[in-house]
Amino acid sequence: MSRLYDTIEPNVIDEKMLQKAVEEQGPQEELGQIAKREGIDYKDVIELQLDFRNILKVDNLWQFVNLTKLQLDNNIIEKIEALDSLVHLIWLDLSFNNIEVIEGLEALVKLQDLSLYNNRISKIENLDTLQELQVFSIGNNNLTALENVVYLRKFKNLRTLNLTGNPVCENEQYSMFIAAHLPDLVYLDFRLVDENTRELADIKYQYVIDELKQGEAQALAKLVEEQAKQKELEHHKAAYVEYLNGPFLFESLYVEDTEAARLAYLPGMADLLETYPSSKFVLICENLFAYGLKEHEKRQAEVSTFYECLQEAIQDSQKQGTKIILDFENDNQGLLDVIQNMSSFEIAESKLVKYNEDISQVSDTLMTLEMQTVDQLEEIIKDFERNIADQVSTFIENVQGMMAQCRDLENHHHEKLLEIAINTLEKIVKSEFDEEMPDDVRLLFVDKDTIVNAVNASHDIHLLKIDNREDDIVTKANSWSSSVIEEVHKNELNRNRNRVREINQYSDHLQEELDNMESLEQME
Amino acid sequence: MEVLREHGEEEEEEKKVFVISNELQDLEEKLSKIQVHIPNVVPEFDWSTIDTSQLPASYKTNSAKEQMLLQLADNFHRQYAHLCPDRQPLFLHPLNECGVEKFVSTTVRPTLQPYPELYNWDGCAQFVSDYLTMEPLSSPITPPSYLPSPTTILKYQRGNCFGFGVLLCSLLIGAGYDAYCVNGYATREICMMDETREVCPLLEKSKQVLKEPMKEKIKKYAVKPPRDLHSKFELQQVAKKEADTEAAQKKKKKEEEERVMEAEKPKPDPLYGLRVHAWVLVLSGKREVPESFFIDPFTAHSYSTTDDHFLGIESIWNQQNYWVNMQDCWNGCKDLTFDLGDPVRWEFMLLGTDKPLLLLPEEEEEELADEDLDDFDKEEEEKGFDMPSSWVDLIQVSRKEFETRCPQGKKVIQYKNAKLEKWAPYLNSNGLVKRLTSYEDPECIRVLEVKEWFENREDMMNMRQLNKKTEVTTEYFSPGHIQGLKAHTYKTMEPETERTMEFYSETRVDGLQKRVENAKEMTEYFEGRSDFLHYRHTMFGKRTKRAQKLLVNTELNARPIVQIKEQFHRNPEKPADEDVAERIFMILEERIMLTYHCKDDYITASKKEFIKRKDVDNKGNKIIMTSDMCISYRVGSFVKNKKLLHLYEMMLKLTEAEKQLRHQVWESETEVLEILKIREEEAAASKLTVSMYDTERNEKSKQQRETMERLMQEERQRQVEQDLDYLAPFLIQMGSTEKMSKWQALRLKEDCLNDFKHRLIDKANLIQARFEKETQELQKKQQWYQQNQLSMTLEDEDAYLTYCSDAMFCIRILEIRLNRHKEMAPQKYIELEEKLCKDPRLAEYLKFNV
Numbered sequence A: 001m002s003r004l005y006d007t008i009e010p011n012v013i014d015e016k017m018l019q020k021a022v023e024e025q026g027p028q029e030e031l032g033q034i035a036k037r038e039g040i041d042y043k044d045v046i047e048l049q050l051d052f053r054n055i056l057k058v059d060n061l062w063q064f065v066n067l068t069k070l071q072l073d074n075n076i077i078e079k080i081e082a083l084d085s086l087v088h089l090i091w092l093d094l095s096f097n098n099i100e101v102i103e104g105l106e107a108l109v110k111l112q113d114l115s116l117y118n119n120r121i122s123k124i125e126n127l128d129t130l131q132e133l134q135v136f137s138i139g140n141n142n143l144t145a146l147e148n149v150v151y152l153r154k155f156k157n158l159r160t161l162n163l164t165g166n167p168v169c170e171n172e173q174y175s176m177f178i179a180a181h182l183p184d185l186v187y188l189d190f191r192l193v194d195e196n197t198r199e200l201a202d203i204k205y206q207y208v209i210d211e212l213k214q215g216e217a218q219a220l221a222k223l224v225e226e227q228a229k230q231k232e233l234e235h236h237k238a239a240y241v242e243y244l245n246g247p248f249l250f251e252s253l254y255v256e257d258t259e260a261a262r263l264a265y266l267p268g269m270a271d272l273l274e275t276y277p278s279s280k281f282v283l284i285c286e287n288l289f290a291y292g293l294k295e296h297e298k299r300q301a302e303v304s305t306f307y308e309c310l311q312e313a314i315q316d317s318q319k320q321g322t323k324i325i326l327d328f329e330n331d332n333q334g335l336l337d338v339i340q341n342m343s344s345f346e347i348a349e350s351k352l353v354k355y356n357e358d359i360s361q362v363s364d365t366l367m368t369l370e371m372q373t374v375d376q377l378e379e380i381i382k383d384f385e386r387n388i389a390d391q392v393s394t395f396i397e398n399v400q401g402m403m404a405q406c407r408d409l410e411n412h413h414h415e416k417l418l419e420i421a422i423n424t425l426e427k428i429v430k431s432e433f434d435e436e437m438p439d440d441v442r443l444l445f446v447d448k449d450t451i452v453n454a455v456n457a458s459h460d461i462h463l464l465k466i467d468n469r470e471d472d473i474v475t476k477a478n479s480w481s482s483s484v485i486e487e488v489h490k491n492e493l494n495r496n497r498n499r500v501r502e503i504n505q506y507s508d509h510l511q512e513e514l515d516n517m518e519s520l521e522q523m524e
Numbered sequence B: 001m002e003v004l005r006e007h008g009e010e011e012e013e014e015k016k017v018f019v020i021s022n023e024l025q026d027l028e029e030k031l032s033k034i035q036v037h038i039p040n041v042v043p044e045f046d047w048s049t050i051d052t053s054q055l056p057a058s059y060k061t062n063s064a065k066e067q068m069l070l071q072l073a074d075n076f077h078r079q080y081a082h083l084c085p086d087r088q089p090l091f092l093h094p095l096n097e098c099g100v101e102k103f104v105s106t107t108v109r110p111t112l113q114p115y116p117e118l119y120n121w122d123g124c125a126q127f128v129s130d131y132l133t134m135e136p137l138s139s140p141i142t143p144p145s146y147l148p149s150p151t152t153i154l155k156y157q158r159g160n161c162f163g164f165g166v167l168l169c170s171l172l173i174g175a176g177y178d179a180y181c182v183n184g185y186a187t188r189e190i191c192m193m194d195e196t197r198e199v200c201p202l203l204e205k206s207k208q209v210l211k212e213p214m215k216e217k218i219k220k221y222a223v224k225p226p227r228d229l230h231s232k233f234e235l236q237q238v239a240k241k242e243a244d245t246e247a248a249q250k251k252k253k254k255e256e257e258e259r260v261m262e263a264e265k266p267k268p269d270p271l272y273g274l275r276v277h278a279w280v281l282v283l284s285g286k287r288e289v290p291e292s293f294f295i296d297p298f299t300a301h302s303y304s305t306t307d308d309h310f311l312g313i314e315s316i317w318n319q320q321n322y323w324v325n326m327q328d329c330w331n332g333c334k335d336l337t338f339d340l341g342d343p344v345r346w347e348f349m350l351l352g353t354d355k356p357l358l359l360l361p362e363e364e365e366e367e368l369a370d371e372d373l374d375d376f377d378k379e380e381e382e383k384g385f386d387m388p389s390s391w392v393d394l395i396q397v398s399r400k401e402f403e404t405r406c407p408q409g410k411k412v413i414q415y416k417n418a419k420l421e422k423w424a425p426y427l428n429s430n431g432l433v434k435r436l437t438s439y440e441d442p443e444c445i446r447v448l449e450v451k452e453w454f455e456n457r458e459d460m461m462n463m464r465q466l467n468k469k470t471e472v473t474t475e476y477f478s479p480g481h482i483q484g485l486k487a488h489t490y491k492t493m494e495p496e497t498e499r500t501m502e503f504y505s506e507t508r509v510d511g512l513q514k515r516v517e518n519a520k521e522m523t524e525y526f527e528g529r530s531d532f533l534h535y536r537h538t539m540f541g542k543r544t545k546r547a548q549k550l551l552v553n554t555e556l557n558a559r560p561i562v563q564i565k566e567q568f569h570r571n572p573e574k575p576a577d578e579d580v581a582e583r584i585f586m587i588l589e590e591r592i593m594l595t596y597h598c599k600d601d602y603i604t605a606s607k608k609e610f611i612k613r614k615d616v617d618n619k620g621n622k623i624i625m626t627s628d629m630c631i632s633y634r635v636g637s638f639v640k641n642k643k644l645l646h647l648y649e650m651m652l653k654l655t656e657a658e659k660q661l662r663h664q665v666w667e668s669e670t671e672v673l674e675i676l677k678i679r680e681e682e683a684a685a686s687k688l689t690v691s692m693y694d695t696e697r698n699e700k701s702k703q704q705r706e707t708m709e710r711l712m713q714e715e716r717q718r719q720v721e722q723d724l725d726y727l728a729p730f731l732i733q734m735g736s737t738e739k740m741s742k743w744q745a746l747r748l749k750e751d752c753l754n755d756f757k758h759r760l761i762d763k764a765n766l767i768q769a770r771f772e773k774e775t776q777e778l779q780k781k782q783q784w785y786q787q788n789q790l791s792m793t794l795e796d797e798d799a800y801l802t803y804c805s806d807a808m809f810c811i812r813i814l815e816i817r818l819n820r821h822k823e824m825a826p827q828k829y830i831e832l833e834e835k836l837c838k839d840p841r842l843a844e845y846l847k848f849n850v
Helices: A002-007 A015-025 A029-038 A146-154 A174-181 A195-204 A206-238 A248-255 A258-263 A269-275 A277-331 A335-340 A345-429 A439-444 A448-523 B010-033 B064-083 B121-131 B150-156 B161-174 B232-264 B364-378 B399-404 B545-549 B644-685 B699-723 B728-734 B742-788 B794-838 B840-846
Strands: A047-049 A055-057 A069-071 A091-093 A113-115 A135-137 A160-162 B178-186 B276-283 B293-295 B302-304 B310-317 B322-325 B346-348 B410-415 B418-423 B432-439 B447-454 B461-467 B472-477 B485-490 B499-503 B512-517 B521-526 B533-540 B561-568 B580-586 B591-596 B607-611 B630-633
Touching: A015 A047, A029 B644, A146 A174, A146 A206, A174 A195, A174 A206, A195 A206, A206 A277, A248 A277, A248 A448, A258 A439, A258 A448, A277 A345, A277 A448, A335 A345, A335 A448, A345 A448, A439 A448, A448 B630, B121 B161, B121 B302, B150 B161, B161 B178, B161 B276, B276 B310, B485 B644, B499 B644, B512 B644, B521 B644, B561 B644, B580 B644, B591 B644, B607 B644, B728 B742, B742 B794, B742 B840, B794 B840
Parallel strands: A047 A069, A069 A091, A091 A113, A113 A135, A135 A160
Antiparallel strands: B178 B276, B178 B310, B276 B293, B293 B302, B310 B322, B322 B346, B410 B418, B418 B432, B432 B447, B447 B461, B461 B472, B472 B485, B485 B499, B499 B512, B512 B521, B521 B533, B533 B561, B561 B580, B580 B591, B591 B607, B607 B630
């Protein structure tokens, strides 16, 4: 017996095996005949059973993209792999294999029922993405740590869990621990978790669970907060004024400025720094910020009105088109049958001609309607384009104006600083300067050029920062406007093409019907 | 306050008087010769004959305060007559039903009734108008000399406008309204309760508020309409022509209307403006009444205070005061203001009632205060006097009376081209409570439509409408019919004829909302189904002759189905071009047509047509499926047809569906038959339901209650018997009961038993004695009879015979009682002994005895 078992070759899932399985499990009888004649697309297969086939390696399943149920039980699989394309999978059976590590299941987000019964797994892990999981069977494995089960708390839909046959079950706390830590679980090891046990467990593990819960709640709150913040930032970014609602820009001026730090030791600098920055500069920034948000809202409103009107116009034209077709179909209902059964060949002929004309007329009417719609839409698109361009250019102008104010402030500051520096220099030259000063600062006051260069360098850095920020806003605004316009044009073009194609297809279909009949008649 | 007063012509009239009087005499003579045929009218009710003996004293006498009030009123009236000599005397203190003068304000007796229906003014008014029979005034131009109390009016269920008004006013004030009785003048229609020119309120179509279509704001990017290429001139010409014809038609219509109006116009009323009427005024303010209005107590209609029907007001009163209108009524009541605090417009009789002086601008207040001071001196006497409380008893309406509503539970009102009949609930065995017959012509001969309202029917039918022109009957049902029926429109109850049944779709499993049928088709409308089906239309063919003979309704015998069409709503879970919108099963032609929903942004819908053919190909194999068996048009995809496999699967499913559908159609037909059967049974039975809370009518619960009461009574009696303390007399004899020796206890028991024994024996002796006495007397009588038998008259003999039978009866009864007593006595004796043994007072001592 064992010899026989040994001689069976381990298999890899290959084309031949799949073909056979699909044919066996596919439609039967009459349907089967047709299916055989036509062949079955792997795309259409919804359930597949590959059990008792001595499979060692999973492969070649990438074509079954619509598979919802896959059975790979009773094989000798050692590694879960090559399942990433089966994203619709709901039911996966990997029981009675030789798997050691849970892995490769990240893509199967729809999975509800997972069976890993009778394998060699020692840790529950790598299942974070499977949020839909309802039934999880991992009995007869090597799970040893009871704490590992806490991992399953993430699955809010988990109702059935099977852990029998694991070393962990020998722990006397086992069922209590699980009842307490998985409060939504209904069945454990194929048995209903009764109220009594749950109550006892709740009391026993109350503190632990409370702690756990608190930790989870905190994490959740933090996440929510973060998300809210992120969202707000996104909103600001969409308005191109991120980080302008405070002294962020001002602070960024000094981040890379090494000179400024040294210059700060100059006498009188403290006063100057106090008067210059925060108040005015920040005020301008905040103005800019508010303005940016307002403009952003305006732009959004503009876009949404435009789309609303566009949709309305398209709907109108669709309604008209539908009505034309409906009228036509009602008029000609059963006409073909009538013609076919007509005794007089001549009348039938004339009717046919008439029908033919009608078809072309309907198609013409529809085309005219479409042309008209296109004209109308083109006009409003032009309007929209103009308005958006206007809005964006005003926005840019105003931003530039505000940035100029910032620059002025900076220039002013620069002049003052220069003055102080030269004064200090003079004092030092005249040796009247008697205050303490770090050595590297004193080095600046070697001669006039050095100190002026240092001050200028600081100023340049500041100006550069302001310029960069301005450019940033301008480019983003411009690119937004062009992208919006482009999208509108693209959509309209697509719509038009689709419609024309549809009309053609429809008239072709009618024509074909007619031709079919004529050919039939001729045959008779 | 006569409105039409001919001042100028008085002198001329005097001259004419003589001539006229001659003419009058002639006329009188002529008239006397005419034999007047007096119609058979119910004799007029005479208020003077009613029984007043049961009425309380306050009805028959006046208290001192009331006397004083009457004097005040007289004084007030003298002053008034002096100031306004040309006005009618005031209606101040008419006689009541006991012939006592009572001031009108004290006749108002505010009472709140315990019925929720009588909490609002419309309910009160409807009750008064339904409950009472209207009596015209004896003289239409003067107020009546008597005014019975509201309680008497309620008792006899009749009254004139003043009686109506006072009763309604009492109810309204009781319910918290600021209501007043009004004495004034109104048109003939109001005074005579003539509603024949009014459109029945039930027939008035609810005025639909035509919502002005919201003018759509022209949006910024709205598309411009395509250029209009029609000639404007031509359009103008056409419009002109249309306008002309329309104008002509309008004119014609108008003329027609005018003619009708002319015909309907009432004859001019010679007493216009003189007819006295009483009604109720409700002032705004209390009970959230936004605006003052009148209520006509006869018809229970409300009118605005500027209504044309009311031509003037003399005075108004409530339970607290009496006001005389000092405003000119040349324009009816249109210009009247109802600010009772304004002494210029409303002269009050009693000062110091709490009706406020209101609506005066601030700056005048000081002036007014001065005036008030002046007035104060003048009317000091009256100042302290407030209205005495009403002499009328509480107004009480029993539940039964309240439900019966109209006198004898029936009332008929004649409206313009319509007649309304009302009945009390449970009066008619079929539950009919209201019937409105509308006529084509004003003479009410040709019936147009009959509407009947029902209540408390077991089959939940609440209304039936019969259109005489089309012979179509429509029955409406309240929720709760077995089959969820809501309305049923039909000509005949014959199956497979034209009919419409509406259902309460939410109560039905299949969500059926309506089923329209005629001989050849059946259309069903559904609502809220999970499969999104909302319409099913079935066309039937003619039955083959042989099938017609079979009367049994089996699926085989059903009408052959030609075509079934089903329509579905969009199922948002499926993509549009896989979601079927319509499927037509052409059963005779063996074809199935599917139309799918339109995809977004597309104007044509996908289609599929299956042709079922069971052919055999040239090799002799059965063709299962070929591509030409399905013609399909799929929007927006250029991929060739789906695989045959899928098509075949689909066709199999459709075939199955077709089979089920045919069965369903048959089931629908069966259901119709069943409903018709049930309806016929229900109509024949016409049972009424009785609410379990209705203690009067619910026979079962009544019986149950009565038995319960009886049982309670018996129980109580037994209790009393048990409580009889048989030991008491003996205990008293013994003195203190605290300490009692065994011997004493035994003695007590003995005494008690002995006493009881004596009683029993006495009783037996008594019965025995009576028995013997009766027997002796009978024997004597018999002897006497035998002696005098020959000389006796027939009468004496009869008397003797009756005496004999009576005596025999007595003797027999006594005998039975004696026997029973003999039987019972020992038992009773034993019982008493047991009781005594168990008696807590003796048990202690007696148990050692055993």
